[in-house]
Amino acid sequence: MIVIGAGMGGLSAAIDLAQSGARVSLFEAASAPGGKMRVVRVNGAAVDSGPTVFTMGWVFEQLFAEAGADFWARVPCARAKVLARHHWRGGAMLDLPAAADAARAAIAAFAGEREADGFDRFRRDAARAYAPLREAFMTKARPSPVELARRLGPSGLGALMAVNPFARLEGRLRHYFRDPRLRQLFGRYATYSGASPYAAPATLMVIAHVELDGVWHVAGGMIAVAAAMAALAAQSGAVLRYDSPVAEILTRGGKAAGVKLASGEEIPAEAVLFNGDPDALRDGLLGAAARDGGPRDAPRRSLSALTWSIAAQASGFTLLRHNVFFSDDYRAEFDALFGRGEIPADPTLYVCAQDQGDAPQALEGPQRLFVLANAPARGDQLTQKEVETCETRMRARLAEAGLAIDWATATAIRTSPDDFARRFPGSAGALYGRAIHGPLASFTRPASRTRLAGLYLAGGATHPSAGVPMATLSGRLAALQIATDLGLRRPSRPAAISGSISTPSAPVPATG
Numbered sequence: 246m247i248v249i250g251a252g253m254g255g256l257s258a259a260i261d262l263a264q265s266g267a268r269v270s271l272f273e274a275a276s277a278p279g280g281k282m283r284v285v286r287v288n289g290a291a292v293d294s295g296p297t298v299f300t301m302g303w304v305f306e307q308l309f310a311e312a313g314a315d316f317w318a319r320v321p322c323a324r325a326k327v328l329a330r331h332h333w334r335g336g337a338m339l340d341l342p343a344a345a346d347a348a349r350a351a352i353a354a355f356a357g358e359r360e361a362d363g364f365d366r367f368r369r370d371a372a373r374a375y376a377p378l379r380e381a382f383m384t385k386a387r388p389s390p391v392e393l394a395r396r397l398g399p400s401g402l403g404a405l406m407a408v409n410p411f412a413r414l415e416g417r418l419r420h421y422f423r424d425p426r427l428r429q430l431f432g433r434y435a436t437y438s439g440a441s442p443y444a445a446p447a448t449l450m451v452i453a454h455v456e457l458d459g460v461w462h463v464a465g466g467m468i469a470v471a472a473a474m475a476a477l478a479a480q481s482g483a484v485l486r487y488d489s490p491v492a493e494i495l496t497r498g499g500k501a502a503g504v505k506l507a508s509g510e511e512i513p514a515e516a517v518l519f520n521g522d523p524d525a526l527r528d529g530l531l532g533a534a535a536r537d538g539g540p541r542d543a544p545r546r547s548l549s550a551l552t553w554s555i556a557a558q559a560s561g562f563t564l565l566r567h568n569v570f571f572s573d574d575y576r577a578e579f580d581a582l583f584g585r586g587e588i589p590a591d592p593t594l595y596v597c598a599q600d601q602g603d604a605p606q607a608l609e610g611p612q613r614l615f616v617l618a619n620a621p622a623r624g625d626q627l628t629q630k631e632v633e634t635c636e637t638r639m640r641a642r643l644a645e646a647g648l649a650i651d652w653a654t655a656t657a658i659r660t661s662p663d664d665f666a667r668r669f670p671g672s673a674g675a676l677y678g679r680a681i682h683g684p685l686a687s688f689t690r691p692a693s694r695t696r697l698a699g700l701y702l703a704g705g706a707t708h709p710s711a712g713v714p715m716a717t718l719s720g721r722l723a724a725l726q727i728a729t730d731l732g733l734r735r736p737s738r739p740a741a742i743s744g745s746i747s748t749p750s751a752p753v754p755a756t757g
């Protein structure tokens with residue numbers, strides 16, 4: 246059994262398949278596990294430069310538990326007390342606490358009682374919709390809309406209808422919030438799957454619920470999650486080979502039959518799981534025979550990003566761990582990104598201050614910062630001018646908020662959509678697969694099993710969705726499918742257990 250790629254989906258599949266008794270060889274092009282979860286070394290400092298928000302801990306708790314390991318012991322985490330500091334021009338600021346009552350109080354203080362009541366309704370509806378979707382969609386093979394309705398049953402359908410899945414997210418948010426800043430704040434969750442809040446279905450409200458349900462700071466940085474998964478895969482018997490790009494998926498008799506590495510080495514296998522972007526298959530990047538394993542259509546791609554991994558002296562504005570600096574006109578931002586394929590003139594910025602915690606504390610000493618602006622996944626290259634203009638605006642926006650970064654002595658390593666496109670072949674820089682735009686988009690993401698027998702898919706561009714936990718679930722679903730098809734001992738289906746889990750009783754301080 247061969248797994249191509251050591252992203253979240255490849256690693257979780259390798260763990261489950263090895264646990265099922267399969268002989269698993271995993272080939273990864275990069276020199277370390279993690280894929281999009283990666284660290285950039287800036288002047289010797291490790292800056293988490295991929296995902297930084299860790300949610301749905303139950304997914305990892307369960308994956309590890311079924312392999313006989315304790316995730317929380319291997320990857321010490323501390324539950325975040327504040328989800329993020331949100332900043333608007335003019336100085337308005339909202340720190341959104343993780344605890345619901347405290348979040349309500351913060352919203353009341355920020356925007357008044359009526360908005361706080363709206364928040365109560367919002368989080369209740371999002372939580373109601375999340376439970377059946379977790380059970381019937383996220384932890385099961387990709388359904389058709391009819392199959393989903395059948396799985397949900399009358400009560401699940403009722404809960405889903407509470408969020409109006411046919412509405413667009415931003416439109417639905419008007420039902421709860423009059424304050425445009427709160428619609429911007431909760432609409433931003435669409436970007437967690439690379440979508441626009443103006444086009445994504447209202448069901449993406451569940452992403453906001455997922456954060457309210459628990460965000461963790463990972464001691465040692467997010468990369469500790471990938472390292473622990475790779476170690477568990479190896480301990481379970483999988484052989485992981487890095488610096489081993491796969492050039493071709495081999496077929497025999499119309500069936501995937503192994504891989505050929507870029508080095509020329511050929512390895513036969515009964516089945517192949519591809520954790521890269523499925524569009525790479527369609528584009529023939531893994532050989533002509535594997536084209537059949539890719540999607541037929543060319544969907545609208547999700548967002549890419551321009552990111553900066555920074556080591557710098559910074560002062561002034563008090564950063565928490567997670568910070569968002571909003572643009573003035575959110576619609577204009579998404580019109581630019583998805584309508585014209587441009588970097589917005591006034592981009593919303595996300596800043597992860599990796600030496601800061603949840604309590605406001607003046608910045609002291611050198612800071613590790615990760616800054617992200619959404620960018621279009623255009624497929625062609627952004628010009629140097631476009632990239633530099635965005636960088637100038639990024640610096641100006643942070644300075645305007647009062648964050649003084651000493652750029653003269655700072656080191657900043659930029660990653661652009663073309664860099665992402667090179668790292669993740671076939672993606673054109675899109676970081677989350679196809680954009681979830683419209684009520685049916687979730688049903689068209691590639692499923693585990695492909696049209697080419699013996700070839701399977703896993704990862705954030707496949708069912709159920711993008712994001713660290715979702716990509717991990719996709720690997721588990723693919724492993725289950727493979728085990729069923731090959732008659733292996735079947736790994737358990739990822740169960741929809743609750744978000745309340747056994748985090749360590751003495752949380753480890755969240756240092757970066």
Ligand SMILES: Cc1cc2nc3c(=O)[nH]c(=O)nc-3n(C[C@H](O)[C@H](O)[C@H](O)COP(=O)(O)OP(=O)(O)OC[C@H]3O[C@@H](n4cnc5c(N)ncnc54)[C@H](O)[C@@H]3O)c2cc1C
Pocket residue numbers: 249250251252253254255272273274275279280281282294295296297298299300489490491492520521522550552617668669670676677703704705706711712713714716717
């Ligand atoms: C900047 C950024 C910020 C993000 N923020 C968050 C966040 O805060 N929270 C969150 O939950 N999610 C976040 N995400 C999304 C999340 O990181 C991804 O959805 C998830 O990590 C994707 O996992 P995956 O299984 O698709 O594998 P990927 O990470 O896509 O990895 C695929 C692997 O396959 C390898 N590969 C591909 N082709 C070949 C080949 N031919 N031969 C060998 N190897 C190959 C690649 O080298 C890569 O290592 C973020 C992503 C990015 C980029």
